[in-house]
Amino acid sequence: MTDPLKHIYNSCDPYMPATAEYYYDCVEARGGSALAHEFQRHLTLAKDHLYFLFSGHIGCGKSSELEELKRSLQSATPPRSCYFPILLNASEYLDDYDTTPTDILLAIVTELADTLRREAGIELRDSYLTKRLNEVKEYFLSDVEIEEGELSLGFAKAKIKRLKKDPTARHKVRSVLEPKMSTLLDEINLTFDEARVALKQNKIGAEQRPCADIVIIVDNLEKIRRIANMEEGLVSQRELFLERHIQLAGMNAHFIYTVPLRLVRSADGPQLHQRYGPSLVLPMIKTIERGTRNPCQAGLSSLRELLRKRLGDLTLTDAFDTKALDFLLTYSGGHVRNLMTFVQNACTYADEIPIPLAAAQKAIQQTVRNYSTAIPEHHWRKLAELDRSLDQKILNGDNDYLVMLENLSVLEYINGGDDDPFAEAEPWYAVNPIVRELQKFKAAAKELQIEEQKKKSQAAASDEAAL
């Protein structure tokens, strides 16, 4: 029999998105809707194609949610319609540091043709796109492959992916395709029309129902750091999602794009909503309540359930000492990938199951050490300010806070609007519970408190003087 600790270690891999077996819907605990539910709700309401933006912290469960969406679109039961989802991992095609919208269009059409062929046995006809593809193929095919004759779109994926690692070929392909951008977009739309017809004839799912439409899910698009010839970071992300939205929102199918949380929370956030349509930020699973900081039971129990699914035959009490589990859950801040890493670490410090509190504490020490040394000095005060603020909001567009969202020293949560309908989907922010316990943070918080008291007493004094 394998060592149970080894089993836990490998089933809590922070690298892999949750499979159907491991997926657990944390709707209530996240405070917002699960992606699948929210997207499908919009689908039924939508008169036209949706361009849906999806965002969230690194490692908060976005890819797992997208996988789940794909499964639920395929297997929707009446009255819901079935859809044909295409899940495109942008990282397979695109160089994070050198991408253009043309590259993205090419990736989308390639993935479309590939998925249609593999999953529905549909081969797209020769079209304008095939011709264009064959015009540029010499740049990324070997001589032998060129000899093999025409490259068909449905079999091009492995070859197009080479462009990611070949900047020279990539630039040549762009120089041919870019001048034809508007035609290209038009042709892609024709291809979607062709695919839709073929899919409607093609019944899928257990109940053999026809597909209503195509949904293209573009994951990891938020990872793009630089658009060719632009400055890295927010500037490039703005260029891609805002300035070039005509391309991203110009294709005739339902789309979901992952966007960087930094951009959504920047001063440009509202514009994104105007140009695309509905959006969803996947919040952390709440481990504390806003304001009171009381433990959030719904969130903690979701995290428990999420872990239990990964344990196989073991129960949670088999695997963890109660105190150890509470400790790990509380200090994960509801960040799923962090929780996975913590559990793995705890396994390596434990001699046997149940994993004791001491091992859980040692596991957290690793992160304590990382944050103590890596958080820039000028962040501590701002972290303290956020922590002491009553509304727990961050300043839109303050670059320091955007960096903190990225390095997870600040986490974003959403409250369900049970009592107050207007509070729904309103994000709030909390300092990462581990960061909150660090000495540097405590020192900054104390200093701030003293200043506030001083100001108060000064204000009181000047009031007296005024009297």
Added chain:
Amino acid sequence: MSDQLIIDDPFALNPIEEETELRALVRALEFSEGFKLLFARCNQPQQRQRLMEQVQARLPQEKVQVISLSEPVTHLLDTLQEVVRQPSPDAIFITGLEYSLPIAAEAHNAPFIANLNASRNSFFQFDRPLVFWIPEYVLSAIMLGAPDFFSIRSGTYSFVSAPDATSDVATALTAGLESIVDNMTWAEKQERITAINSLLADYEMLPAEQRDKRIEMRLHMRLGNLFHALEQYEQALNHLNQALTISIELQDREYEGWILGNIGIVYASQSQFHQAVSAYEKSLDISRELNDRLSEAHSLVNLGIIHFRQANYKKAEEKYLQALQVYKEIGDESSEGTALANLALVYESLGLLSEAETSYQEGLAISRKFGDHRTEANAMFNLGTLYLEQGKSSEAEVLLNQSLQISHRLGNNKLEKKNLQALAQLRRARGDSEEELKLTQ
């Protein structure tokens, strides 16, 4: 595992026992099926080497390939693809990444780090655990600059330098003089800060009985002075205050006084005169209590400088004269020279030009005697400009030219430029436009 192992405060930087970390890392490798990303943080190359050997010795059944990079790489993934053996080893250790990130200050913006983040999904292909053996600044750079890559880690194990090795380095680092700090380049100061910071972190993580508060205090003081030299005053104060706290804890009055003096200097640099005076006065009290005459006189000079900067010339004169008296009593002629130069500035400001001249000349004689070229060059410049004001242009020219030569040799760009400007002014006054042109160029 028994309850007594539970940590009092799991969020303090608790001591790291090498054996615990080593054992946990070995278990992580034993558990790992397929790709896993692990970090082993260790600042000292020799210790890293020893630990890698120990891990391998404890895993005799596993084939480990150690990849020691000895030159910079920009695409780690490509490099690994070339060197990872076939058939695959059971685990891959990577070391030598510091060659790819030679400068700590902006390490997180290096192309190497950007590429690491961009290729995060491709390391999966090795299908084996990868252990990055790296110093702390590389780990921080990865955390900040490659957040996606860092987020898929399965663990970060930390190893602290053995106490013996640490104290050697610490003495070397704290023994330096302030002028050494002044002469370091910006990058060197940054390097030094990174080095001291990680050394300090190592100390703070040692088990309580092995910690050396005295060294920690000196490291904080050193960091404070480095940050001061980099004009990062808030950080400077932060470290000096930590040093101060430790000195009080250790009841080391001597250090307490010195640190207070340094704190005063940081406030003075920010023109926060009130706080500066308060720190200097506390320092002065301590040096008098300990009968530390030299520190007493230094504090007096520092107080004089504050008064001078606030245009309280009479008070400044008083402090400088007091300091001069002490320097004479203890026979510290070289410091006397510095005090005289400051006193001369006061006289000059009061319009007492002949007193100023005398003080400058006395000061100059002393610094020449001691070969203190820095003070000498300053004094010559000051006396030169004084002569310039008095219209004694030939005397001025000789001094300014000498000061120019010395400041050039010392690499003191500021003073060199000031001399050039003064000389240009002198030529202009003479109507010697061609010479002036040459100098301004």
